[in-house]
Every structure is written in C-alpha cells, then in structure tokens.
Amino acid sequence: MAEVKFGVATSHVPAIGVAIDNGKEDEPYWAPLFEGYEGARKWMADARPDVVILAYNDHASAFDLSLIPTFAIGVADEFPIADEGYGPRDIPPVFGYPELAWHLAESLILDEFDMTIVTDLPVDHGLTVPMSIVYGKPETWPVRVIPLAVNVIQYPPPTARRCYDLGRAIRRAVHQWDEDLTVAVFGTGGMSHQLQGERAGWVNTPFDTSYLNRLGSEPEALAEVTHTELLKEAGSEGIELVMWLIMRGAMSREVREVHRHYHVPASNTAAGLIIFEGT
Amino acid sequence: MAEVKFGVATSHVPAIGVAIDNGKEDEPYWAPLFEGYEGARKWMADARPDVVILAYNDHASAFDLSLIPTFAIGVADEFPIADEGYGPRDIPPVFGYPELAWHLAESLILDEFDMTIVTDLPVDHGLTVPMSIVYGKPETWPVRVIPLAVNVIQYPPPTARRCYDLGRAIRRAVHQWDEDLTVAVFGTGGMSHQLQGERAGWVNTPFDTSYLNRLGSEPEALAEVTHTELLKEAGSEGIELVMWLIMRGAMSREVREVHRHYHVPASNTAAGLIIFEGT
Amino acid sequence: MATKRLPQHDIPGTYVFDGAHHRKGYALNMMCMTLNVPENRDAFRADEEAYLDKFDLTPEQRRSVLERDWLEMLRLGGNIYYTFKIAAFDGVSMQHVGGQMSGITEDEFTQMMINGGRNSFG
Amino acid sequence: MATKRLPQHDIPGTYVFDGAHHRKGYALNMMCMTLNVPENRDAFRADEEAYLDKFDLTPEQRRSVLERDWLEMLRLGGNIYYTFKIAAFDGVSMQHVGGQMSGITEDEFTQMMINGGRNSFG
Numbered sequence: 001m002a003e004v005k006f007g008v009a010t011s012h013v014p015a016i017g018v019a020i021d022n023g024k025e026d027e028p029y030w031a032p033l034f035e036g037y038e039g040a041r042k043w044m045a046d047a048r049p050d051v052v053i054l055a056y057n058d059h060a061s062a063f064d065l066s067l068i069p070t071f072a073i074g075v076a077d078e079f080p081i082a083d084e085g086y087g088p089r090d091i092p093p094v095f096g097y098p099e100l101a102w103h104l105a106e107s108l109i110l111d112e113f114d115m116t117i118v119t120d121l122p123v124d125h126g127l128t129v130p131m132s133i134v135y136g137k138p139e140t141w142p143v144r145v146i147p148l149a150v151n152v153i154q155y156p157p158p159t160a161r162r163c164y165d166l167g168r169a170i171r172r173a174v175h176q177w178d179e180d181l182t183v184a185v186f187g188t189g190g191m192s193h194q195l196q197g198e199r200a201g202w203v204n205t206p207f208d209t210s211y212l213n214r215l216g217s218e219p220e221a222l223a224e225v226t227h228t229e230l231l232k233e234a235g236s237e238g239i240e241l242v243m244w245l246i247m248r249g250a251m252s253r254e255v256r257e258v259h260r261h262y263h264v265p266a267s268n269t270a271a272g273l274i275i276f277e278g279t
Numbered sequence: 280m281a282e283v284k285f286g287v288a289t290s291h292v293p294a295i296g297v298a299i300d301n302g303k304e305d306e307p308y309w310a311p312l313f314e315g316y317e318g319a320r321k322w323m324a325d326a327r328p329d330v331v332i333l334a335y336n337d338h339a340s341a342f343d344l345s346l347i348p349t350f351a352i353g354v355a356d357e358f359p360i361a362d363e364g365y366g367p368r369d370i371p372p373v374f375g376y377p378e379l380a381w382h383l384a385e386s387l388i389l390d391e392f393d394m395t396i397v398t399d400l401p402v403d404h405g406l407t408v409p410m411s412i413v414y415g416k417p418e419t420w421p422v423r424v425i426p427l428a429v430n431v432i433q434y435p436p437p438t439a440r441r442c443y444d445l446g447r448a449i450r451r452a453v454h455q456w457d458e459d460l461t462v463a464v465f466g467t468g469g470m471s472h473q474l475q476g477e478r479a480g481w482v483n484t485p486f487d488t489s490y491l492n493r494l495g496s497e498p499e500a501l502a503e504v505t506h507t508e509l510l511k512e513a514g515s516e517g518i519e520l521v522m523w524l525i526m527r528g529a530m531s532r533e534v535r536e537v538h539r540h541y542h543v544p545a546s547n548t549a550a551g552l553i554i555f556e557g558t
Numbered sequence: 559m560a561t562k563r564l565p566q567h568d569i570p571g572t573y574v575f576d577g578a579h580h581r582k583g584y585a586l587n588m589m590c591m592t593l594n595v596p597e598n599r600d601a602f603r604a605d606e607e608a609y610l611d612k613f614d615l616t617p618e619q620r621r622s623v624l625e626r627d628w629l630e631m632l633r634l635g636g637n638i639y640y641t642f643k644i645a646a647f648d649g650v651s652m653q654h655v656g657g658q659m660s661g662i663t664e665d666e667f668t669q670m671m672i673n674g675g676r677n678s679f680g
Numbered sequence: 681m682a683t684k685r686l687p688q689h690d691i692p693g694t695y696v697f698d699g700a701h702h703r704k705g706y707a708l709n710m711m712c713m714t715l716n717v718p719e720n721r722d723a724f725r726a727d728e729e730a731y732l733d734k735f736d737l738t739p740e741q742r743r744s745v746l747e748r749d750w751l752e753m754l755r756l757g758g759n760i761y762y763t764f765k766i767a768a769f770d771g772v773s774m775q776h777v778g779g780q781m782s783g784i785t786e787d788e789f790t791q792m793m794i795n796g797g798r799n800s801f802g
C-alpha cells in the first residue's frame with residue numbers, strides 16, 4: 001500500500017534557486033538561510049520518499065490569464081523546466097508518475113474535487129525551488145514528482161478550508177493505491193511577503209511564527225483563516241500559505257515535527273520551512 | 280436582484296445544427312424533431328431571459344488532451360464560433376457577460392467549487408446547437424451567454440451529485456447579484472446515445488423517458504445515479520446527462536414543466552428537450 | 559502495481575476513455591485535433607503519409623488512420639470525438655462510422671436509428 | 681449594477697488582482713507573458729515601441745511600460761508576476777521594483793528587508 005509518510009512546507013522564492021544555481025549558498029546574505037536548510041537535506045537523505053506530490057503555484061509560466069485552473073494535476077511522464085523570462089534553470093527535468101497521477105485525478109474528481117488534468121506542464125520556481133532546497137543539486141532528481149498547481153495569483157484562490165480538504169482527499173486516494181510507496185506531500189509558497197504596491201516588503205514574523213506553531217497541532221483552526229486575513233497579515237503574496245494546508249491535510253491527524261527553519265529575508269520574503277513525519 | 284427563473288435541458292447533436300444551417304427543418308427525416316422544437320421557440324419568444332448560463336461540454340474544440348478542466352467558466356466579452364473540422368458554423372458570435380461571469384467565478388470558488396476561469400474560449404456545437412434550437416436563426420443572439428464547459432469526454436466526468444450541487448451554488452450566486460436580471464440555465468447533451476464501439480447506436484427510450492419524468496420531481500434521486508449506470512443505460516456519450524443536473528440544481532425546488540419533446544433519432548442520438556419555470 | 563483504480567465499467571462493445579486510454583492514444587488524438595485548423599486539413603489532404611510523419615504514432619495507429627479503421631483507432635486509444643474529425647475531413651457520416659464499428663452498412667445503421675436505435679446488445 | 685461582489689479587501693498599499701483587475705490588465709499582462717519566449721525578448725530589446733504596437737494597450741499602460749513605472753502598471757491592471765517579467769528582462773531586482781513602488785531606493789529597500797522587512801504600514 002502507498003502511504004503519505006512525510007510532509008514538507010517551504011517557501012519557494014526564485015532568488016533561492018538563483019543562489020543555489022550560482023553557488024552563493026555561503027555568501028553572507030545567504031548563509032543564514034542555507035544553514036537552516038542543511039537539516040532538511042540531511043533528513044531527506046534518510047527519508048527518501050519514492051514520490052513527491054508537490055503543491056505549488058504557477059507564476060505566469062505554464063498558465064496565463066486566458067485560462068486559470070484552480071487545481072491542476074500533472075499526469076505527464078516528464079515536466080520540462082519553464083523559461084520564466086531569463087532562460088530555464090539549469091537543473092534536471094522533473095519526471096512524473098502518470099499511473100499514480102491518473103489514479104489521483106480520477107479519485108479526486110469522483111471525490112468531488114474539480115481537478116484540471118494537465119499533460120503539457122512546464123514547471124517553474126514554485127516547484128523547482130523546493131526541490132532544490134531539499135535535494136540540492138543532483139544529476140537527476142532521486143524521486144518522481146506529481147505537480148499540483150494551485151491558483152493563488154488570480155483572486156480568489158481556493159479557500160484554506162478547500163485546500164485542507166483536498167489534502168485529506170489526496171491522503172485517501174494515495175492509501176488506496178496498491179503499490180508499496182512512500183509518499184511525501186509538499187506545500188509551498190509563503191511565508192509572509194508582499195511583492196507589490198506601496199506596502200511592498202511586508203513581513204509579519206509574529207504571524208509566521210504562530211502559523212509554524214499551529215500547523216502541526218491546530219490545522220483545523222488554520223483552515224478557517226480567511227483570504228482577507230491572509231492578505232492583510234501575510235501580505236498579498238503570502239496568501240500562498242493556503243497551499244501549506246494541502247500538505248497538512250494529507251498528513252495524519254497527529255504529526256511529529258522533525259525540522260523547522262525561519263529566516264528573513266530571502267529576497268523580499270520571509271522564508272519558512274517545516275517538516276513533519278506521520279504517526 | 281437577478282433570478283434564475285428558467286431551466287432548459289436539451290440535446291446538442293451537431294447534425295441538428297447542420298439541419299438548421301442548411302434549411303432542412305422540413306425534410307421528412309428532420310420534421311418530427313423540429314415540430315417539437317416549435318413550442319420551445321414560442322416559449323422562448325415570451326420568456327426572453329437576459330442571460331443564459333449554458334452548461335455544455337467542449338468536444339475537442341477549445342480544449343484538448345493536454346489540459347482538461349472539469350468545470351470551466353467563460354468570462355470573456357465574446358466567444359468565437361469554433362472550427363470543429365469543417366469550418367465554423369455561419370452563426371453570430373456569442374456575447375458574454377464578464378461582470379456577472381466573474382461574480383459567478385468568484386462566488387463559486389469561495390463556495391468550494393474548483394472552477395477554471397477561461398477568457399479564450401471558442402464555443403462548439405455543445406453550446407451553439409442549443410442556442411439554435413431555442414432561438415432559431417437570428418441576426419444576433421438576443422441574450423448574453425455565460426458558457427460553463429464541463430468535461431464529459433475524459434473519464435471521469437464530475438459526478439451527477441457534483442453537477443447538481445454546482446447548480447445549487449450557481450443559484451445562490453445569481454441571487455446575490457444586485458441587478459434585475461432574468462436568468463435561464465441550460466443543461467445540454469444527451470439523451471441516450473453511444474457514438475463509439477460495437478455498441479454504437481445505443482438508445483434507451485425507457486431510461487430517457489424515466490429521466491424526463493423524474494427530472495422535475497425527483498432531482499435528488501437522479502443526482503445519485505452513478506457513472507457506471509449512466510454509461511450502461513444511457514450509453515458512453517449519454518453520460519452527458521450529468522449536465523442536465525446543473526440546470527436542475529439551479530432551479531427552485533419545485534418547478535413547473537412547460538414543454539417537453541423526445542424524438543429518436545437525431546443522427547445517432549435520442550434527442551430530448553424539457554423546459555421548466557421556477558415557482 | 560495491479561491496482562484496480564477504476565470502478566469496473568464492463569460494458570460490452572463500449573470503450574471508456576480513462577487515464578490509460580488517454581496515455582495510449584495521446585499522439586493519435588492530438589494529431590486528430592490539428593485537423594481543426596484549415597491549413598492542416600490542406601496538408602493532410604495533400605499527403606496523409608507525410609502529415610502523419612509529424613506525429614509520434616505507433617505503426618498500428620498510423621495504419622488504423624490510413625485505413626480509416628474506426629474501431630481499431632478506439633482500441634489503440636482513440637477518443638471518438640477526436641477520431642471523428644478524420645471522418646468529418648472525409649465527409650463521411652456518423653452513421654457510416656457507427657456502421658463500420660458495429661459491423662453493418664451505413665444504410666442498415668441509419669435504418670436502425672430510425673427504427674429507434676440499438677436497444678439491446680451483447 | 682453596483683453589486684459589491686467581493687469581500688472588502690481594504691488593505692492600504694495593496695492591489696488585489698480580482699476579476700476587475702484581470703479585465704483591465706488583460707492586454708498588459710498578456711504582453712508581459714510573451715517575454716517568456718527568447719525570440720520575443722530579442723524583439724522587445726530591438727524596438728520596445730514596435731513590440732508594444734502588437735498589443736492592445738491603453739496609452740497609459742504603454743507609457744507605464746516604457747517608463748518602467750511599476751506602481752502605475754499595477755494601478756492599470758498589471759499583475760506583479762506578469763509585470764516583473766519586464767524587470768527580469770531589464771535585469772533589475774525585486775528590491776529595485778519594491779523600492780520604486782514604495783518610494784525608497786533599492787539600497788534602502790534591501791536594508792529594510794535585512795532588518796526584518798516592512799512591519800507596519802498605513
């Protein structure tokens with residue numbers, strides 16, 4: 001039986017990818033951030049999930065304003081690295097798991113989640129930066145990935161509650177799959193940040209700290225946080241935090257926190273990372 | 280206040296459009312079908328809704344296998360007529376209602392329906408044939424249309440229950456809109472037919488008759504009909520009937536049936552039409 | 559990995575276009591999709607073989623297209639809404655295609671529909 | 681038709697990209713989207729004015745792009761993820777853009793972030 005054993009939530013700031021790709025991890029600006037990622041990489045070297053289901057948002061790479069899916073699941077064999085305006089990152093392509101991805105798509109739709117099923121899906125920093133954070137710079141990614149693209153850049157994103165419930169449905173579907181597989185679910189984006197407007201640069205460390213503290217123990221409460229509160233407290237781009245609840249919903253009720261890191265800034269963002277193991 | 284007052288369910292067979300476009304309505308093959316549409320056209324001439332929300336499925340026109348939305352709502356000013364392989368139908372373009380469509384999109388997503396929001400949407404016979412059935416051949420369509428494209432050609436479509444619930448959510452959203460508008464909701468596709476396989480030509484008149492009989496009075500029961508039953512009883516393409524439940528869900532609990540028509544065949548399909556007014 | 563993922567749709571003479579069919583027929587169906595564009599129809603008309611060379615079809619899929627073997631296309635992952643674009647290109651009717659798939663002539667199929675359609679099977 | 685459709689997001693200095701913004705900024709954002717393609721970046725580099733002629737921008741949107749007025753682009757329906765593609769094209773940083781939008785220099789903005797970001801506003 002396949003099982004969701006691990007949950008990872010992490011920011012996916014593009015500049016983190018640039019720092020990794022250009023070997024800047026030890027520079028004074030970046031060192032404090034990457035020191036905190038060391039523990040995640042060590043943990044991952046042991047955990048070695050077979051499949052990662054990675055919830056992220058596309059940032060005008062695969063999708064544009066002509067068509068905006070709320071939830072899109074990638075069922076392809078392979079996902080190319082997107083050109084986001086300065087050439088694609090020089091990293092390996094991402095290999096999918098079409099059989100399991102189709103099982104998820106079918107299960108989720110029959111479970112009344114209105115998925116968009118996508119085959120042609122270049123993946124951008126939203127997906128690739130979390131991969132780099134926990135896997136570093138391997139020749140090939142040692143895991144198969146099922147991308148789950150969530151709209152958060154067109155208002156309204158799915159609610160926190162809907163994301164949490166999607167995670168729970170993902171857990172049910174994975175556990176119906178008859179192959180022995182260890183699955184990790186990633187929720188990415190956040191933490192507090194605002195890229196735009198006169199309030200650009202917004203960071204709310206008390207809010208982020210509380211979010212990290214409550215994610216393991218009080219996910220149902222976080223599922224009730226409204227878009228308005230997220231926009232106000234976490235910033236206009238901090239609303240990405242709804243995707244962390246997909247991960248949390250996919251985990252067991254009780255979880256064990258195995259690693260946590262929080263640092264300001266990574267570019268214009270408060271960067272957070274938290275890892276759970278199921279019980 | 281805007282109000283969903285009318286519900287129309289009808290087949291959307293492409294050959295019906297061809298017959299209308301080529302003036303074949305009086306030919307012996309087609310006359311019995313179009314005689315039954317007379318009542319619908321007369322009714323529509325009186326009913327004159329301001330807006331039609333039209334649930335249909337795209338048939339490899341706007342979408343292809345690279346991206347399959349379960350529910351896509353069209354928010355554009357205008358929807359061009361698709362070229363389905365033999366040139367676009369010579370009919371007027373379809374004008375949308377972006378303000379109301381965006382209100383619906385936003386309301387539905389906040390109501391936990393995972394809509395895909397589409398601006399670039401050529402519309403095919405799934406949408407245009409129902410328009411021709413009830414409006415004939417006007418110079419311009421006398422109504423604004425909000426297309427709601429539902430996947431039914433990739434298994435699995437949304438469940439009948441999910442479609443019915445979407446209809447109910449559409450009703451709630453329409454009734455929150457502060458403009459005096461009369462809204463009709465169309466559910467299209469069906470009735471029993473199978474285009475493919477050794478069983479091609481499948482028609483199940485007892486099933487269709489029962490469906491017509493129960494749609495007004497027992498929609499909750501029809502919402503429990505499974506995909507397997509629909510595939511078996513209504514045929515592989517008859518599964519389109521789930522879209523009729525979007526219409527029914529959007530209507531009041533009690534409805535008055537104002538017109539009904541059923542004829543076999545229209546091309547390879549059992550053609551049905553039923554019109555409800557709200558109470 | 560013998561997970562039986564789908565509810566059993568064991569319906570004789572019926573091909574359910576599920577994820578497995580999607581994967582199997584991807585190139586075939588996407589080739590059909592291109593026939594929505596007039597220029598592509600012209601190119602297909604000019605040289606079907608050369609046109610098909612541009613797509614990653616299996617030899618069996620390629621043959622089924624060239625031979626207009628509608629049932630074989632379904633078996634090889636075709637989706638009727640996609641493969642019917644070839645029939646539309648040919649100018650043949652849904653009754654022709656339905657007849658061929660069910661082993662009767664177009665006239666027989668048309669008459670069967672007029673008589674109320676196929677009411678029993680298998 | 682004064683329906684107030686959205687929950688009030690009355691957050692100072694913050695532009696919520698809702699349906700109204702989507703409609704207003706459609707051409708502007710779709711123009712930005714084209715910069716994902718290298719050939720288009722070359723064309724934009726060769727002649728910005730001529731490149732912009734291909735899109736249905738308002739005169740104000742056009743000016744905001746040519747002048748790299750990031751805040752004005754937002755006001756005119758720009759979405760930061762789209763308009764930032766112009767900044768990426770220019771090779772300027774998110775701190776430069778953030779500084780300009782909030783009325784401080786890039787260095788001041790960078791230092792503000794290092795000091796823990798903007799913790800109060802309005």
Ligand SMILES: [Fe+3]
Binds near residue numbers: 059189190
């Ligand atoms: Fe992001």
Ligand SMILES: [Fe+3]
Binds near residue numbers: 291338405469519
């Ligand atoms: Fe149809």
